[in-house]
Amino acid sequence: MSLKRAFALSKQELASECPPGTTGHHEHNEQHIHLQPEPSSDPADPLNFSMTRKTIILMLMSGYALVTNISSSVLSSALPNLVTAFATFSQHGPPVGIVPFSDLTHLIAVNNLMLGISNILIVPLSNTFGRRPIILLCLAILFASSIWCAEATSFHSLLAGRVIQGVGGAAADTLAPDVIGRTFFVHERGRVLALYTVCLTGGSLIGGVIGGYITASLGWQWTMWLSAILSGAILVLSIFFLPETLYDRIYESNTTTMTPGQGDSRKEYGSVAHEERVEHHHRPYTFTRSLGFMAPRSGLLRRFIQPWTTVIFPGTIMVMLHYSGLVGLIVTISTLSPQLLAEPPYLWGENVGLINVAGLIGCALGGLYTYFTADWIIKRGAKHASNGLTEPERRLPLMFPALFISTAGALVYGFSAQYPAPNRWAGLAAGYGMVAFGLMQVPSIGFNYIIESYGEWASDCFVIVVALRAVISFAWTFFIGSWTAKTGPSEPMGIFGLLMGLFSLTTIPVWLFGKRLRIATASIVNRARLD
Numbered sequence: 001m002s003l004k005r006a007f008a009l010s011k012q013e014l015a016s017e018c019p020p021g022t023t024g025h026h027e028h029n030e031q032h033i034h035l036q037p038e039p040s041s042d043p044a045d046p047l048n049f050s051m052t053r054k055t056i057i058l059m060l061m062s063g064y065a066l067v068t069n070i071s072s073s074v075l076s077s078a079l080p081n082l083v084t085a086f087a088t089f090s091q092h093g094p095p096v097g098i099v100p101f102s103d104l105t106h107l108i109a110v111n112n113l114m115l116g117i118s119n120i121l122i123v124p125l126s127n128t129f130g131r132r133p134i135i136l137l138c139l140a141i142l143f144a145s146s147i148w149c150a151e152a153t154s155f156h157s158l159l160a161g162r163v164i165q166g167v168g169g170a171a172a173d174t175l176a177p178d179v180i181g182r183t184f185f186v187h188e189r190g191r192v193l194a195l196y197t198v199c200l201t202g203g204s205l206i207g208g209v210i211g212g213y214i215t216a217s218l219g220w221q222w223t224m225w226l227s228a229i230l231s232g233a234i235l236v237l238s239i240f241f242l243p244e245t246l247y248d249r250i251y252e253s254n255t256t257t258m259t260p261g262q263g264d265s266r267k268e269y270g271s272v273a274h275e276e277r278v279e280h281h282h283r284p285y286t287f288t289r290s291l292g293f294m295a296p297r298s299g300l301l302r303r304f305i306q307p308w309t310t311v312i313f314p315g316t317i318m319v320m321l322h323y324s325g326l327v328g329l330i331v332t333i334s335t336l337s338p339q340l341l342a343e344p345p346y347l348w349g350e351n352v353g354l355i356n357v358a359g360l361i362g363c364a365l366g367g368l369y370t371y372f373t374a375d376w377i378i379k380r381g382a383k384h385a386s387n388g389l390t391e392p393e394r395r396l397p398l399m400f401p402a403l404f405i406s407t408a409g410a411l412v413y414g415f416s417a418q419y420p421a422p423n424r425w426a427g428l429a430a431g432y433g434m435v436a437f438g439l440m441q442v443p444s445i446g447f448n449y450i451i452e453s454y455g456e457w458a459s460d461c462f463v464i465v466v467a468l469r470a471v472i473s474f475a476w477t478f479f480i481g482s483w484t485a486k487t488g489p490s491e492p493m494g495i496f497g498l499l500m501g502l503f504s505l506t507t508i509p510v511w512l513f514g515k516r517l518r519i520a521t522a523s524i525v526n527r528a529r530l531d
Helices: 003-008 011-016 051-073 076-082 106-117 119-129 131-151 155-169 171-183 186-218 221-241 300-312 314-341 349-384 392-418 425-439 441-487 490-504 507-520 522-530
Strands: 088-090 093-096
Touching: 003 507, 011 507, 051 106, 051 131, 051 155, 051 171, 051 186, 051 221, 076 106, 076 186, 076 314, 076 349, 106 119, 106 155, 106 171, 106 314, 106 441, 119 131, 119 171, 119 300, 119 441, 131 155, 131 171, 131 221, 155 221, 171 186, 171 441, 186 221, 186 314, 186 349, 186 425, 186 441, 300 314, 300 441, 314 349, 314 392, 314 425, 314 441, 314 490, 314 507, 349 392, 349 425, 349 441, 392 425, 392 441, 392 490, 392 507, 425 441, 441 490, 441 522, 507 522
Parallel strands: none
Antiparallel strands: 088 093
16 A cells, blocks of 8 residues: 555544554453464474573573673773773883773774674575574674684774674674564563663673773773673573574465454454464474574575665664664763763772663663563553554553653763763763663664564664664764863763754654554565565
8 A cells, every 4th residue: 555545544444454563462352362473383483482492582682682782881991991001111211002092982883883784794694594593603703702802912903803793792683682573472572672671781781880890800801701701601502592583484364354253344464364374294393403403595685685675664764763872872971981980070990880880770760661561551552442453553652751861861961071070970870871761662662663563574674773873873982082072071962962852753753653654564564474
């Protein structure tokens, strides 16, 4: 259906449309939940995994996100110590090899850049060869590059290692949430993605807290040895306990009506219809079988092109802007804070990383907010709807308070940093916590919106989302050191806050017109099911 026709539908006609993302959780006045997506009869279908196996998958993918972001941020608190880490001192002249702080911020910037743009290669490969082999390869790269960084003897060697380290962690932002989304049902995804998001966001903050202490007691190299130890552990566990989740669920659709008992004829697009399974005899899904790999799919070239076409989905643009702005703010604050707190009037020394505790508090509060509301609002909406349906847009209002708080947090942090005073660190902490609270909502609600609305396109959507996030994070952190030195922190943080406010406004049209927009793109979304 064209965009013009989708917006010409009356309210009654709109209610009868069932584009991808519209799901039936309840029949009217019933208390039980219909499972969506409908699982097949194959024990290899991730939806049919036992809850124990599903929980292990959730823990491994959340652990991968945690380790990746600890690895990315743990050096931020160590940056003041790295100024002279590679210097050569002589009794007959000035020291050689001192690295300016503005150059040291590149260690954070290039890592964040590669965490995003590497997915341009990683996701198409995973869509061809499967999630399991590509995630294992990325974990192996993360492990090896962390050892490289720990053994680096020059700034440029460390910088190169950080580039490769970003490649190894890239799948944590794209493939990890996709694996989780394919393993759990719609009514479970809000909570499980909230847990994933706590690890994704918390990793950056935990790394910032512990980095300064590790550097002071053991040396900065041990920040990278920690990354090697943790990524190595996740790699070994994933080899044995991470099965393939890229599963082609085959149905034979034989009706265009809703779940029996609803009596009205509705235009359906394949997401809520009653479907009859094609009967097959399936092999048992043993532990040995779970260690294997899937047969490669065809169409590798097409899979490299496909992510770029997802910009036609409004939900992709909305989540892309939200995530880019919030991650950019978090990375900028975590990079700038150690420098500010190491100088008068604060002089926190090895305690500079404690500013990240404020972020952890914001992360925890945001996680609780999402955990208890994301699935509740979906179930409540479906139970009270006359047709038993729910729309992914129902979760979007949960983002409004978080986006407002995080945008205000950027301004609070910037102006508190501009006018330092012995107790002004409280303003820095408050702003940091407010931004962290907002960041928690994007993977929990935004990523969920993409998974539910665009189905098989989700991993391709994530490529564009994290690619722009990487570019913005890189640009903001690359220039923040020199920009702050010239104008003070209030100007860049004020501009970043303004941009975040503008990005937040994209939520409104998707919330109000999201279903009409999904109707207009339904034929494109359903095309992926046939590929």
